[in-house]
Amino acid sequence: MSGFKKFLFRGNLVELAVAVVVGAAFSGLVTSFVKSFIGPLIALIGGEPDFDRLSFTLGGTVFPYGLFVTALISFLIVATVIYFMVVLPMSKLLERLVKAEEATEKPCPHCLSDIPIKASRCRFCTSELTIGAH
Known part of the structure; x- marks a missing residue:
């Protein structure tokens, strides 16, 4: 049982749990941003303000592809933010550290x-x- 306690309270596991919770909250924030701002902006061009309602029917089965479009836009925004706010700065920092290492x-x-x-x-x-x- 003490090994399990050590595993649970190890720094990496706690940091990972915090990262997952913050990531989930960030995902919700981005989804809300897409529905509140990006969707209406695209609606100005395309005429459809709510992608969630977009669907087509084939053989009596409804395919709600609008949900996928909303999720895709959210993913692209999250991926862009993560790249420019985390990956790119960390790459530059690591590059500087490697150059500093003789x-x-x-x-x-x-x-x-x-x-x-x-x-x-x-x-x-x-x-x-x-x-x-x-």
Whole structure:
């Protein structure tokens, strides 16, 4: 039972639970935004203010494709926001961190083992190296 408690109260699990709750709330917010603003704006062009009511009937079966259109627009907005507010900034930050990290090793040109950059002889194959050659 103590292992289960440790699992439940581990930092990653709590952070994940918070992320799911915030994500669900954000999803509801975006869906509301699509229905309140994006739908009416598109209705100015297309003439249909509520996509949820769009449907077609085939063989007596109703296919409410408007629900899918609303969900698709919501998904695209969420994906765009996530990309520009999370993915892109994190990529730039990681890129800066990698650039800041100076390489400490280089491959030996003879045996391809990783050796210190300043090494003059490979510790694996004992070949002499020219200093500064990468």
